[in-house]
Amino acid sequence: MIDKKTLEHIGKLAKIELDDKDIDEFLPQLQSILDLFDEINSVETETVEPTFHVFGLKNVFREDDVKPSLDREDVLKNVPKKEKDYVKSPKIL
Amino acid sequence: MHNDEKPRVFQSYPEIEDLPMHENPQPNEINPDSDVIIGLEIHVQLNKLKSKLFCGCSTSYHNSEPNTHTCPVCLGLPGSLPALNKKAVEFGIKVALALECKLLDQTLFYRKNYFYPDLPKGYQISQYDFPLAKDGRVTITTDAGEKVIRINRVHIEEDPAKLMHIGGMGHSKYTLVDYNRSGMPLLEIVTEPDLRSPKEARRFLDKLRSILDYLDVFDGNLEGAMRIDANISLKGGGRTEVKNISSHKGVEKALLYEKTRHKNLRMKNIHIKRETRHYDEQRGITILLRTKEEEEDYRYFPEPDIPLMNVKEWETRLRNEIPELPDAKRQRFIKEYGIKEEHARSLTSDIAIANYFEIISKEIDPSVAASWIADVVKGELNYRDINIKESNLTADKMIRILKKFVLGEITDRNMVELIREIIDSGKDPEEIIKKRGFGKVGEDEVLLLVKKVIEENPDAVKDYRNKNDKALNYLVGKVMALSKGRSDPKEVINLLRKYI
Ligand SMILES: [Zn+2]
Numbered sequence: 001m002i003d004k005k006t007l008e009h010i011g012k013l014a015k016i017e018l019d020d021k022d023i024d025e026f027l028p029q030l031q032s033i034l035d036l037f038d039e040i041n042s043v044e045t046e047t048v049e050p051t052f053h054v055f056g057l058k059n060v061f062r063e064d065d066v067k068p069s070l071d072r073e074d075v076l077k078n079v080p081k082k083e084k085d086y087v088k089s090p091k092i093l
Numbered sequence: 094m095h096n097d098e099k100p101r102v103f104q105s106y107p108e109i110e111d112l113p114m115h116e117n118p119q120p121n122e123i124n125p126d127s128d129v130i131i132g133l134e135i136h137v138q139l140n141k142l143k144s145k146l147f148c149g150c151s152t153s154y155h156n157s158e159p160n161t162h163t164c165p166v167c168l169g170l171p172g173s174l175p176a177l178n179k180k181a182v183e184f185g186i187k188v189a190l191a192l193e194c195k196l197l198d199q200t201l202f203y204r205k206n207y208f209y210p211d212l213p214k215g216y217q218i219s220q221y222d223f224p225l226a227k228d229g230r231v232t233i234t235t236d237a238g239e240k241v242i243r244i245n246r247v248h249i250e251e252d253p254a255k256l257m258h259i260g261g262m263g264h265s266k267y268t269l270v271d272y273n274r275s276g277m278p279l280l281e282i283v284t285e286p287d288l289r290s291p292k293e294a295r296r297f298l299d300k301l302r303s304i305l306d307y308l309d310v311f312d313g314n315l316e317g318a319m320r321i322d323a324n325i326s327l328k329g330g331g332r333t334e335v336k337n338i339s340s341h342k343g344v345e346k347a348l349l350y351e352k353t354r355h356k357n358l359r360m361k362n363i364h365i366k367r368e369t370r371h372y373d374e375q376r377g378i379t380i381l382l383r384t385k386e387e388e389e390d391y392r393y394f395p396e397p398d399i400p401l402m403n404v405k406e407w408e409t410r411l412r413n414e415i416p417e418l419p420d421a422k423r424q425r426f427i428k429e430y431g432i433k434e435e436h437a438r439s440l441t442s443d444i445a446i447a448n449y450f451e452i453i454s455k456e457i458d459p460s461v462a463a464s465w466i467a468d469v470v471k472g473e474l475n476y477r478d479i480n481i482k483e484s485n486l487t488a489d490k491m492i493r494i495l496k497k498f499v500l501g502e503i504t505d506r507n508m509v510e511l512i513r514e515i516i517d518s519g520k521d522p523e524e525i526i527k528k529r530g531f532g533k534v535g536e537d538e539v540l541l542l543v544k545k546v547i548e549e550n551p552d553a554v555k556d557y558r559n560k561n562d563k564a565l566n567y568l569v570g571k572v573m574a575l576s577k578g579r580s581d582p583k584e585v586i587n588l589l590r591k592y593i
Contacts, residue, residue: 009390013390013392053400057400058403059402060177061176061177061178062176062178067144067164069164070164075160075168075272085160086270087272088267088268088269089268091266091267
């Protein structure tokens, strides 16, 4: 069962603010998703190999070759806040 | 890992183990020499690769303007896809094998999710269950002899961007981000909590650095090439982690500070909380960053954009590419050159010095070469904080001056002066010898000086005849001073004895 505290924690991790109205709305939705996973979990998978990638690809590499980087002008074009060619962001400790 | 063990997604992250908790021991039960428990996590930037871990951006950004070495992949732009650098995996395997780790049959990348300005995608591509390699060991030399430090794991991950705080972390109101470092190939090496003192931690790091230099996978002199997180606890107490220390000396100092802090808290019977701290290099103290309760929940899951790797089959090929490592080289030096163990250890701790010694030993008696390089040259280099390649003392110059020394043309004392001046000025040894008069005074000249001193110091001569040994020392000193240190004291003593 998912409770209010867990939902608030998930919201915090995702940097989404949740008020009581949101929690009332999302709790049953998330609960039904978890119920579905419980149903999937009930399938016997002892002898089944886990699937990480659906195509079954293995060992895909590239050689250690340098390719041109982007022009800084282009890189900073869509940056909302910048200073001295750096991207500016709020301070988080 | 056994062959039949298959990847599972939800497995606890194999962190350095918490020590079994028991009753808090009383302060007087703490033995400061054995009850300190330290484990290290070392991040090594594989900066000798040409391109980044998942994109073709160049790794040579260290002297560049900010945000000039980026592309959609390392900026985390939507729709970009990581393409794994094969050589990064090969370098990682070489390091793992050199640390005597076992490669896993299957290894894969995970997403480590957290929001931070240094991470443009909102997650770091790292490893979790099924790292590249596990269960290795490194032998270090402690004051009590050799000691094995176990390696828990070696894994590959991408480096986050670099954050700048103008005016220092405490003062600046915002963060500036340079994405040049974003996506640099990193190796994370995690030890078991086998270290028992800050000094042992430093010895371990020195040894690891030496092995990494031998493997030629990184340039440790570049900024941020090796960053260390240090975990420390006292037996039975809580553990703290000091993050992101950039020097070996810094690790030792930060751990000494923490050790004292833990002890003082225990004396006052205050419980040590699990927390993450920052080492302030300038002030030499650690500062609280966050407590365990505030720790992130990383929600690891397998990286869907990078296929699984079965690279164990590369093991034989890569093992063959590993050069002779410090321990093996040390043994060979002792056997092949007949030099002292202590000298062999000192010479082989630095691959450049070891090679330097081998070149010089082709022309000079190895014991003489070993002693001058290990006891004098290394000290002079350390004092100036430079390496042998940065110094002006080429192997050729060292051979030339050692030849003169062996022939008795230069005294011990003047050799040291000469080495210093070559390192500092880069001038030709012969020029310095001539200008500073370092060439040994000829026998005839010494004899003249001895006779002069006997003549000018009748009182001291009389005292010596009355069996006063101090008088002899005084006379030797006079001759040495007149010859400006260029005569051999033993020879002077013999001559004085003969002519008094
Ligand atoms: Zn890039």
